[in-house]
Amino acid sequence: MTKATLPRLLAALVLLTIARADPAYTSMPLAVRAPLPAGAKPFQRLTAAESGIDVPNVYNDPRMWGDRFRELTLGALETGVAVADFDGDGHLDIFTVSKNGPCALYRQPILGHFENVAAAAGVDCVAQDEKIGKVGATAVDINQDSWPDIYVCRYDAPNLLFVNNGDGTFTERAKEYGLDIKDASVHASFADYDRDGYLDCYLVTNILDFSKAPQGRRDYLLHNDGHGHFVDVSKTAGIWGLTQGHTAVWFDANGDGWPDLYVANDFETPDRLYLNKGDGTFADVVDERLPHVTYFSMSADSGDLNNDGLVDFLVTDMRDRNHAQFMTGMEEIGRGLWEMERVNDLIPQYMWNAVYLNTGTDHFQEVAHLTGMDATGGPSAHAWPTSTTTAGSTCSIPAA
Numbered sequence: 001m002t003k004a005t006l007p008r009l010l011a012a013l014v015l016l017t018i019a020r021a022d023p024a025y026t027s028m029p030l031a032v033r034a035p036l037p038a039g040a041k042p043f044q045r046l047t048a049a050e051s052g053i054d055v056p057n058v059y060n061d062p063r064m065w066g067d068r069f070r071e072l073t074l075g076a077l078e079t080g081v082a083v084a085d086f087d088g089d090g091h092l093d094i095f096t097v098s099k100n101g102p103c104a105l106y107r108q109p110i111l112g113h114f115e116n117v118a119a120a121a122g123v124d125c126v127a128q129d130e131k132i133g134k135v136g137a138t139a140v141d142i143n144q145d146s147w148p149d150i151y152v153c154r155y156d157a158p159n160l161l162f163v164n165n166g167d168g169t170f171t172e173r174a175k176e177y178g179l180d181i182k183d184a185s186v187h188a189s190f191a192d193y194d195r196d197g198y199l200d201c202y203l204v205t206n207i208l209d210f211s212k213a214p215q216g217r218r219d220y221l222l223h224n225d226g227h228g229h230f231v232d233v234s235k236t237a238g239i240w241g242l243t244q245g246h247t248a249v250w251f252d253a254n255g256d257g258w259p260d261l262y263v264a265n266d267f268e269t270p271d272r273l274y275l276n277k278g279d280g281t282f283a284d285v286v287d288e289r290l291p292h293v294t295y296f297s298m299s300a301d302s303g304d305l306n307n308d309g310l311v312d313f314l315v316t317d318m319r320d321r322n323h324a325q326f327m328t329g330m331e332e333i334g335r336g337l338w339e340m341e342r343v344n345d346l347i348p349q350y351m352w353n354a355v356y357l358n359t360g361t362d363h364f365q366e367v368a369h370l371t372g373m374d375a376t377g378g379p380s381a382h383a384w385p386t387s388t389t390t391a392g393s394t395c396s397i398p399a400a
Helices: 005-021 069-074 323-334
Strands: 043-046 081-084 093-096 104-110 113-116 134-140 149-158 160-164 170-172 182-191 200-205 220-224 230-232 245-251 260-265 272-276 282-284 300-303 312-315 354-358 364-366 395-398
Touching: 093 134, 182 245, 200 245, 200 260, 245 300, 260 300, 260 312
Parallel strands: 081 134, 134 182
Antiparallel strands: 043 395, 081 093, 093 104, 104 113, 134 149, 149 160, 149 182, 160 170, 182 200, 200 220, 220 230, 245 260, 260 272, 272 282, 300 312, 312 354, 354 364
C-alpha cells in the first residue's frame, strides 16, 4: 500500500461505515463543470446592488473607546459568516453577523442573487438584543436532521443556537443544548472527536476583563452526551491555559483516524496543537511537532497542499509585503507590551504566516517562505475601525 492509496482506502471505509449505520446515506460524485471560454475569468465580481448583500456591519458600541477599550480593541475581533444551504433548495445561502446590529440571512433563490430573510426566519438576533457584540458564526447540523443550524458567538452574553425547523424558520435553543456559554466567545468548531456518532464542540475565547486576565480566557471543549446536551470536559480532556484565541480547526494531523485540533492564539500565548489520544483526552504537542508558530495568529485551515495523501495546514499572521507597513506592524512587538509576559522556554513565535507540510512522521516542516505565502497583510495596530458601520461588501462568484 502506498501513501497515495491510503487516503482513498480510508475514505472508502468511512463511507462503508456510514452506509452500514444508516442506509439512507448515499454518495454521488460532484458534477463536472464546463470549461471556461478562452480568456474568461474564473470569478465574476458583483457589487452589493447586484448581489443583494447590502446589510451594514454596525460597529457602534461606545465601550470600544471607553471602559472596555482594552477588551474591545486589543482583543478586537471582526465578525463572521456561515455558508450553507439552509432552506434545502440546492443553492448555498449566507448568514452574516453584524457586530452591534441585526444579523442577516441571505437566501439565494437564483445563482448570484440574494435576499435577506433573517427577520422572517427568526435569526436577525433582534429578539436577543442585536446591539450585543457578536463575533463568529458556525453552520452545523446540531441535531443531525439534515437541516443546517446556526451557532452565534457573542461577547459577554449567552451564545445563540438557532435550530433549523425545516420550514424556513429557526428556533433559538442554546440553553436547552447547554451551549448558552457567556464568556468572551469568538468561534465554535464542531467535530466528533470521540467517534461516538455525535458532534462535539470546541469554543474559542479571547479577552473578557483585561484588568483581571490580560492574557485572555480559557477555551471550552464541550462533549455531546448524545441526548441533545453538551457538557464541559475541558479540564479532564487536557485543554489548558488562558488564550486570546481567534480560531480552531479540526483535522487528522497524524493519520490515526482521530480528529486532532489546532488552536490559533493572538499575541504571546503560543498556539496549541492538541493531539487526540483516542481515549477522550488530548496532548498539546505544538513544541514537539512544529519548528515555530506565528505571533499574531489569526486564522487556520487544513488540506493536502502537495497531493501526497497527507494533511497539511496553514496559519495566518498579519505580516505585510510592503516594508513600511511591515515595520509599522512590528511596532506591536517592539514596544514590549506583551514581550514582558513571553515565556522564552515555549516554542518560538515569528510574525509571518506559517505553512506546515506533513512529513508523515511526528514532525511538520514550515515552508511559508518557500511557497511565497509568508506575508499576506492585515490590520496594523492603529487601524481599528473608526466608522460606525461598514458598507455592503462585494461578492465574488464562479463565472457561469
